[in-house]
Amino acid sequence: MTDLSVPLMRKGPPKPADAVDRIHQNAGAHEMRDPFDIGDALTTLALTGEPVTVYPRGQDAVMARIDSVDPENQVFTLDLVEHGASLRDATVFVAPLGTNAKIQFELDTAPAAVPDRPDLLQFPLPAACFVLNRRAEPRLESPLGMNYGARFAMMGKVFEMPLYDFSRGGVGLRATPEQALELYVGKKLEGVLLELGTSLVVSADLEVRLLRPFRTFLLGQQVQVGCRISNISMQMRQTLERAVDKMQKRR
Secondary structure (H helix, E strand, O other): OOOOOOOOOOOOOOHHHHHOOOOOOOOOEEEEOOOOOEEEEEEEEHHHHEEEEEEEEOOOEEEEEEEEEEOOOOOOEEEEEEOOOOOOOOOEEEEOOOOEEEEEEEOOOEEEEEEOOOOOEEEEEEOOEEEEOOOOOOOEEEEOOOOEEEEEEEEEEEEEEEEEEOOEEEEEEEEEEEEHHHOOOOOEEEEEEEEEEEOOEEEEEEEEEEEEEEEEOOOOEEEEEEEEEEOHHHHHHHHHHHHHHHHHOOO
């Protein structure tokens, strides 16, 4: 499962202003049922400290954070901002997932106490979640077997990372856990060279917006690095837009 040694900038305790609405039934969300994916998503929420909006039946929404996830025992612990809320049946949990999606699940099980931690509540991992993607720009997956990647220098070291998707507004990179040690959400990457195939290179400044550990069958532990393009020349932007348009027409 997720490597908890990958450092992320964990957010502080959530505030009422951080509350997010429930996903509407006709919003076009997709269902997630793979236990590995569910455990991975909730572990990401625990690592980043994303605010979780909890909707108990018949009560006002309360704010919380996921404190930890135990994939082997299929449970997670929840840290409520305001203790005392009754979470005993039909409780809905909603949280941002990165910057362009949110996740929602419902539990009918009453929480269990956590030994020596009266501030935490333990729940079973949900059997299913709904995920709503809200990307402003459609992402295109990099073609297999072609040279798509990012190269940049930071703190005297050169980093090279495969590029697994891209859009007009951002890119997704794949880093090793060692490379991810140098990154955090909000980190600015200047002068990144984005190789889009064998003959096209775009230069841009990026801002890290998402760090998500995951595991692959061939490469083992990896880290998804979602980046927003924060600065790019008009000429380079036009070049990137042409590349995106060309890829979309091929598909």
